[in-house]
Amino acid sequence: MTTVTEFELTAAERALLPTPEEVAGYREHGWYLSGKLFTDAEVDALQAAADAYYDGHRDRTLAVRPPNLAAWEPAHGPVQRHNDYVHHESDALGALLRKPLVGAVAALLAGAEEIRVFQSTLILKPPVPEEPSNQVPWHFDKHYWHTSSSEEMLTAFIPFHDCGVENGTITMVDGSNRWRELPSGEDATRHFAQRDRSELESILTANAAHNGAEVRKVPVVIPKGHVSFHHCRTYHGSGANLADFPRRAVSLHLQDGANEYRHATRPDGSPAAYNHDVLVRRTADGRPDYADPDFCPVIWRGAR
Template identity: 45%
Template sequence: MPLSDEQKALLPSDDDVRHYREHGWYHSKTLFSMSEMDAFSDASEYYYNLVLDEPTEILERVPALERFRPTGQYKGLRKNDYSSMFSKGLRELVTHPLIGAIAAKLNGSSEIRLWHDQLLYKPTQDPERPANVGWHTDRGYWKTCSSANMLTAWIPFTDCDSVMGTITMIDKSHTWPDNTETLDFFSNDLSGLEAKFDSGGREIVKIPMNLERGQVSFHHCLTIHGSGPNFNPDPRRSIAVHLQDETNHWVEAYRASGQLAKHDNDLMCRSVNGVPDYKDPTFCPALYREEV
């Protein structure tokens, strides 16, 4: 879908693109109206309250989605992959043309496809149930991807700052030596993970993404990021939209341990010539294609 003139005005400038490529992150102008954000937040609540007692058409067609179906029961930090497969409102957000167009301009791609989404919910800090997101790179979980130029859009449903435990980037860490094996999204020990950083002797600079409602942050797949506790009385609600460029395809890859790398998309996507097709239009639709 072509962008309107109003939407084109929201694309990153050339200076913004240079900043992203140097620093590994970018936060956008205000992309969405308050009414749109209300609708997206409502769509997330629809997902959380949805209990699927019977398989839907998509579950019957793709049995591997079964373990991601909404249950209506959640505790602590929530991370729900493929949420947009169960919520039309979330699907409209993760496939929004502005998301793909901005990603394409940032990384210089002629095409951007969805990789997958993660609906996130960080409750108010509870000492008995920590809800930090450990320092990690997205690339560390995407070893089966041929491209190291993928990126993520992170969209909070409310104003979000350090008090609320906003996403925090390690500035320029996408240019550091490899950090894809030792870090861990699921660890609450931020200090312990930081001690494992291989910065190549460079300074560790933390940049919290303080965003107003309707703004979006983008980060490179090699940028180290994480988040601390939510000290706000309200939960931190957001969605991560993971994105792949036109060159990306499945590759056979191994972790440092020698274990064969896997990704859930390998079970979701159709198979072509015996390997997962990361262009499957059901799970990895094109969000942006360069106009010829």
Template identity: 70%
Template sequence: MSAPADVFTLTAEERALLPTDADVAFYAEHGWYLSKKLFTDEETALLRSASEDFYAGARSRTLPVRPPRLAYWTPDKGDVQRHNDYVHYESDEIASVLRKPLLGAVAARLAQADAIRVFQSTLILKPPSPQEPSNVVPWHFDRDYWATSSSERMLTAFIPFHPCDERMGTITMIDGSHRWQELDRDAVTARHFVELGRDAESVLHRTAEANGAEVRKVPVVIPEGHVSFHHCRTYHGSGPNLSPDPRRAISLHLQDGENAYRAFPLADGSLAAYNHDVLVRRTAEGTPDYADPDFCPVVWEGQPPSPAA
């Protein structure tokens, strides 16, 4: 269920952590933003311990059905990069941190929206194995895989559980790429970015060239408790983890309150699908409800707040 309206309030100290008008303008121009410290050391410690419990099998609940393209690491898959979707649904401990109103308020400021809901969350662990192919995330942007969503304001919060730098394979942005026009959306929408593999670099450079743009790669160095946000059309990826420690993080995909399901036909006549479509409740029209509070809880509601003076 949605939280009561009075839950979506901030202290003066929290308001001081919101993006300024200049930060919002930077996000609009560049397609990404590095926040101030939104999470306490205790909260990031909780994420680390809760994620270890999750990997050991702890669940608050499990998905009622398995969606067709679910990313879900299990121990039998070995020491590859781990991805576990719907962690906000399956772990109440992790969800208690992800649903922090301050995080939603930052997203609301950046997206210029008066409501922010969770769209998806993926728990990620990148092992300290530079030679492991799965450790390299090819260039992609999230909107391609959300073709069934009506909004163009969706965004992602990348939340490491520790300081995260280039050596650890931090997230890397292609600066300003959210303003580019796509070459062939249908071809990419039908494939996951992992399936694109080496083609992703070619797609990136061909798209930049077609837009008369430069490919400017910006590794985002993220102190503990800070969060990297990016627009749903910003190309991004990450390199191998060259450090001695695992890189632990959550990609929290967020939707504005106006986002809703839309039918998106593919070239072969079929319709694009998202994992939610077999999980969420149905609207009165019989379409998947991307406002289902069980899977897409509200994390901010109300007029986007302003930073403290």
């Protein structure tokens, strides 16, 4: 067991860790729904901190604005809100999102000794069914992480309330994490918001056929305090919010301790990049350091 006390778990928390059978299920299906990792009070504190963030509170701001930063502001109107780096800009959000139990679950799923934050995105999907931005097309996260060396990165989706089909919960394409991707001349590093929805649906169908697989879409019904985890190669998306209240959540992207920057290129030969590359410190050999504690803090380290 780790000797770093800040990463130790209570007996009650250890009981919430995935079993070997559940880890095997994650490997097979590409996603895992946890037990209640956050208390109701902690979730309510997340929502209060998010409200303060939307009201303009920042404990710090980014020194440089990255080129593809998601940064909703009131002038953008009632579209789906995405705000990156909230774990860095808000101490209250950061403290809650660094909960060691979340990292311990991720470590078991990823087969890692260490888990660091990679990114955090605050999301609000307004109750406007006809709003096009509310429907998130099929994609997988590794497409946007070409400069990351790891194939075991994962995302924790943390809603602030019960999250189901009516309010547009996250939906997984079951088992797609094990697919071999069909070669394509398309620039997969482009964010889904910059691509045509029908194009992405066609890519999903073609990749399923290439693997002799069925496109089985599974909406994940997430009770308050529970967390949905998915592998970086699991296709996922979400539908419109048909409820009468906003769907609110944080998408917490996580990296294993072995992850580091690697040079990667787009189909046209130009270098791929991630927003971190203009923000984080540099390694001894001059590469962006994806272990920079200011932006990528460790949330779990120790024996699994």
